[in-house]
Amino acid sequence: MAHQPWLPHGGQKFYEVFQWKQGRYADLPAAKISEMMKSSNLDNAPTQSLLSVVNGILDETFERTNGKIPHRVACLLRKVVQEIERSISTQADHLRTKNNLFKIREEKYQSRIRVLEALAAYSGEETKPVTNHPQQTKTENCKVEEKRKVENSKVEEKRKVENSKVEETQKAENSKVEETQKVENSKVEEKLKVEEVREDKRELVKETDKYINEIASLKQELEMAKTMHEKRCLEMDKETEGVKAGLQGRLKELESLLADSNNRVKELEITTESKCQKWNMKVKIYQSHMDSQFSTTQELRFTSDAIKQELLKTQKSYFEEFNQLEKKLKALADVAGNYRKLLAENRKLFNELQDLKGNIRVFCRIRPFLPGQSGNKTIVDSIGDNGQLVISNPSKPGKEGNKTFKFNKVFCPTATQAEVFSDIQPFIQSVVDGYNVCIFAYGQTGSGKTYTMTGPNNATEEDWGVNYRALNSLFKISQSRRTTIEYEVGVQMIEIYNDQLKNYSFGMVIFVFLNLHTMGVTSISQPNGLAVPDASMHPVLSTSDVIDLIDVGLKNITVSATAINERSSRSHSIVTVHVRAKDLKLGNCLYGNLHLVDLAGSERVDRSEVTGSALKEAQHINKSLSALGDVIFSLAQKGAYVPYRNSKLTQVLQSSLGGQAKTLMFVQLNPDINSYTESLSTLKFAERVSGVELALKDTVAKKNEEIERLHLLKDLKSGYTGNNGELHRTVSLSDKQSEVESQQSTDDEKSEISDAGLSLVTETEGSAEYPRSPEGSTPGRSRVASKIRLLQKPPTPQPAPRPDSAMGVPGMQPASEFSFTWYPPNIYLLPILTGIKKSLSSSAIKPPPIRKKV
Ligand SMILES: Nc1ncnc2c1ncn2[C@@H]1O[C@H](COP(=O)(O)OP(=O)(O)OP(=O)(O)O)[C@@H](O)[C@H]1O
Numbered sequence: 052m053a054h055q056p057w058l059p060h061g062g063q064k065f066y067e068v069f070q071w072k073q074g075r076y077a078d079l080p081a082a083k084i085s086e087m088m089k090s091s092n093l094d095n096a097p098t099q100s101l102l103s104v105v106n107g108i109l110d111e112t113f114e115r116t117n118g119k120i121p122h123r124v125a126c127l128l129r130k131v132v133q134e135i136e137r138s139i140s141t142q143a144d145h146l147r148t149k150n151n152l153f154k155i156r157e158e159k160y161q162s163r164i165r166v167l168e169a170l171a172a173y174s175g176e177e178t179k180p181v182t183n184h185p186q187q188t189k190t191e192n193c194k195v196e197e198k199r200k201v202e203n204s205k206v207e208e209k210r211k212v213e214n215s216k217v218e219e220t221q222k223a224e225n226s227k228v229e230e231t232q233k234v235e236n237s238k239v240e241e242k243l244k245v246e247e248v249r250e251d252k253r254e255l256v257k258e259t260d261k262y263i264n265e266i267a268s269l270k271q272e273l274e275m276a277k278t279m280h281e282k283r284c285l286e287m288d289k290e291t292e293g294v295k296a297g298l299q300g301r302l303k304e305l306e307s308l309l310a311d312s313n314n315r316v317k318e319l320e321i322t323t324e325s326k327c328q329k330w331n332m333k334v335k336i337y338q339s340h341m342d343s344q345f346s347t348t349q350e351l352r353f354t355s356d357a358i359k360q361e362l363l364k365t366q367k368s369y370f371e372e373f374n375q376l377e378k379k380l381k382a383l384a385d386v387a388g389n390y391r392k393l394l395a396e397n398r399k400l401f402n403e404l405q406d407l408k409g410n411i412r413v414f415c416r417i418r419p420f421l422p423g424q425s426g427n428k429t430i431v432d433s434i435g436d437n438g439q440l441v442i443s444n445p446s447k448p449g450k451e452g453n454k455t456f457k458f459n460k461v462f463c464p465t466a467t468q469a470e471v472f473s474d475i476q477p478f479i480q481s482v483v484d485g486y487n488v489c490i491f492a493y494g495q496t497g498s499g500k501t502y503t504m505t506g507p508n509n510a511t512e513e514d515w516g517v518n519y520r521a522l523n524s525l526f527k528i529s530q531s532r533r534t535t536i537e538y539e540v541g542v543q544m545i546e547i548y549n550d551q552l553k554n555y556s557f558g559m560v561i562f563v564f565l566n567l568h569t570m571g572v573t574s575i576s577q578p579n580g581l582a583v584p585d586a587s588m589h590p591v592l593s594t595s596d597v598i599d600l601i602d603v604g605l606k607n608i609t610v611s612a613t614a615i616n617e618r619s620s621r622s623h624s625i626v627t628v629h630v631r632a633k634d635l636k637l638g639n640c641l642y643g644n645l646h647l648v649d650l651a652g653s654e655r656v657d658r659s660e661v662t663g664s665a666l667k668e669a670q671h672i673n674k675s676l677s678a679l680g681d682v683i684f685s686l687a688q689k690g691a692y693v694p695y696r697n698s699k700l701t702q703v704l705q706s707s708l709g710g711q712a713k714t715l716m717f718v719q720l721n722p723d724i725n726s727y728t729e730s731l732s733t734l735k736f737a738e739r740v741s742g743v744e745l746a747l748k749d750t751v752a753k754k755n756e757e758i759e760r761l762h763l764l765k766d767l768k769s770g771y772t773g774n775n776g777e778l779h780r781t782v783s784l785s786d787k788q789s790e791v792e793s794q795q796s797t798d799d800e801k802s803e804i805s806d807a808g809l810s811l812v813t814e815t816e817g818s819a820e821y822p823r824s825p826e827g828s829t830p831g832r833s834r835v836a837s838k839i840r841l842l843q844k845p846p847t848p849q850p851a852p853r854p855d856s857a858m859g860v861p862g863m864q865p866a867s868e869f870s871f872t873w874y875p876p877n878i879y880l881l882p883i884l885t886g887i888k889k890s891l892s893s894s895a896i897k898p899p900p901i902r903k904k905v
Contacts, residue, residue: 065100069104075115076111076124076127077124084123084126084127085123087127088126088127093134096134096138098135098139098142101135101138102276104131105128105135105280105283108131109128118290118293119290119294120294125287132280132283135276135280139273139276142269142273146270150266157255160251163252164252167248167249170241199228202228410712410713411683411686411715411716412459412715412716413741414460414471414474414718415456415458415460415462415734415737416462416466416471416503416717416718416719416720417434417461417462417720417722418464418498418719418720418721419464419722420722427723427724427725428723428724429722429723430443430726430730431443431722432453434461435461438457438458439457440455440456440458440461441453442731442734446727454734456734456738457738457741458737468503468506468514469520471503472521475521475715478490478645478713479528481643482643482644482645483525483528483532483630483632483643484641485632485641485642485643486713487644487645487646487710487711487712487713488645488646488707488712488715489645489646489704489714490716490717491649491704491714492649492716492717493650493653493676493679493716493718494650494653494721495654495719495721495729496652496653497652497721498721498730498733500649500650501649502516503516503517504516504517504518504648504649505517505519505649506519517647518647521647525540525628526540535634535635535636536632536633538630538631539630539631540628540631541629543626543629544624544626544627545625545627545703546622546623546625547622547623547675547699547703548621548622548623548668549622549668549671550675550698551699552703621652621665622651623649623650623651623672623675625648625704626646626648627644627645628644628647629644630644644706645707646703646706646707648700648704650676650679650700651675651676652672653672653676653729653732653736654729674698675698675700675701678694678697678700678701679700679701679704681694681697682709683708683716683740684739684740686708687741716737716740716741718734720734
């Protein structure tokens, strides 16, 4: 067992009780404290131990609980302090008793001392020296002894002397001496006793002093403990007062809180009561609502059962209809399969038809007089339906001055932009079918080239030129075929100035992502290796985006003032449209491109009255135009060598000139007699270009007529009749051609269906010349097809070699591998086609106002 500082000899119980204290007094349970407070446990506990308990409590109070003392610990403290007081008072009593005892003993000893002193004083008269001083007594004793010895010797001598003289007296005297000696001895003993008493007294004094000192120290200790205790008591009182004040404060706070919470409880009670009332109301309402709902549900259930019955009936009939429909659909799928083949054939026929029309075509367009020129005389004598144009020489009146020119078509001054474009539409379709096409406008400055290619300034949709209409048409065609073919269209715009590809910073390549697919464009170069100027790429998603960018490009075309036309274009501007068509079913790709060229003015150098750099410009323009004429002439003549490399213009257009490419030239005429010379030179240029092709075409036309005649004879002999007994006449190719053309130019709806790849069928079926058989079959169509085949024109046109790597996609597929998926325009598909048409017309994007070349 460890030594406990308070462990007394007899305080075993106290030790046992306090030994089990663990942790702080404040943490002791009340039971433990009450056990500690039992007076039986504190009995006989040494003061020192009690004081250490007090110290422990006080230390803990000050050090750990910030002066706050729990009530039960305060009680314990009070009890221990009371015990200390009691113990101290007991000790004081004990000391007092002891002191009294000591006093009594002291008095006793004092009395004894006094008795002894009295005795000593009494004997001192005789043995003063002895009583006065022991040493003196000893010397006295010695002296007495010596004296006795002397007396004895005297007595001896006397005895000897007197010898037996007084034997009797001697004996008496001897007894007297003995008695004296005895008395003296008793006196000495008495003195010795006194000495002992004195010795005792000294010891008693010493002991008394010791006790007095002890009492004094105890008193001092007691005083100290008392003062300390008082001090502690005072401190504790103060603390108690502080704690009391704090507790009273807290009590007040708690009271106010209690009051608040009571108020809130009251409020809550009131609110709850009102809510309860509301809820009760609601419950009643809901109950009534539920009742009504229940009745409604019952009704609904009955209705639902009835509907279910009806539904079952409908389902049954639906299944029956569905089965019928399935059968019909199967039949339709078969028809569609056949129709697919038919479409491919149609496409072939369409392109053969285009080929028959000629790969190089020349259209002449005569510009109207401009406002303020109405009084001017015109050089145009007559315009024939067959593309004949007669102009008269103002200096040679009469028929002698007339000159006749022959073109594929001549547009009179009143021809609208739409009319002009309707003749171009088939070319655009060829582009999406994988052909290369070049359309350019040739003519002197101010003859209307830009008007034809782009349109006037601030053009409305009605005034749109070929560029915008071609792009719009491309968008429409791609939209209509989007379920089967994925189109990607890239638009590029360049300018050739002074026989240089102008590297102007606004040059651009515009990529139109019709189906939001990116084109893998890696480089932009022509097949002859001619690099296209630096160009920026702009992804565009609609026609209007493209038109915006074309306008930016047009703005930057180089212009300068000349005497003839202040805003004359001095450069060739070329808009190239690259098209990639991917058959979504087969994965085949076809590439086509369309060059839309607005050539620079073709006026003669001497007339334009220019000098210096402008003269150089005019020379370059003339040189490049004559190089273009040479190339086209050479191609028309089917010459072995085509001089493409004579100018940058022909190099750039190479991919769209020659081979299977189709070329269309607009010859623009200014009807003013003042421009006669320029107009004449323009017409001669055009004649040179188209003459050979037209001669060839005439020969073909004659042969065609002959074949046609033979077939007609054959049909008449076989006596072919339709299902309704009506005789179906055969038609010549030229009839078919004109039919197709008129159909395209007049009927917008059909034109759109034609865009969707149905042109030939629709035209054949809808033609007045080809009455439809009751079954919807078109016997005339097959005949036309067979006639076209009989003409033994070149085989199915293959797309021209990939013009450049601008599309960046290798592995071009031949046109023969290209196929279409389309559905027959029967009763089921007509609503779909009408829907497509409507969506196309509603999605037609209005372009921003067109800016002319500035
Ligand atoms: N068919 C037309 N109908 C109405 N106006 C026309 C027609 N053709 C041309 N014009 C007008 O004639 C003027 C000259 O036409 P345009 O600028 O197109 O000639 P251009 O041949 O392009 O000249 P340049 O070689 O200088 O560019 C313009 O004001 C244009 O609007």
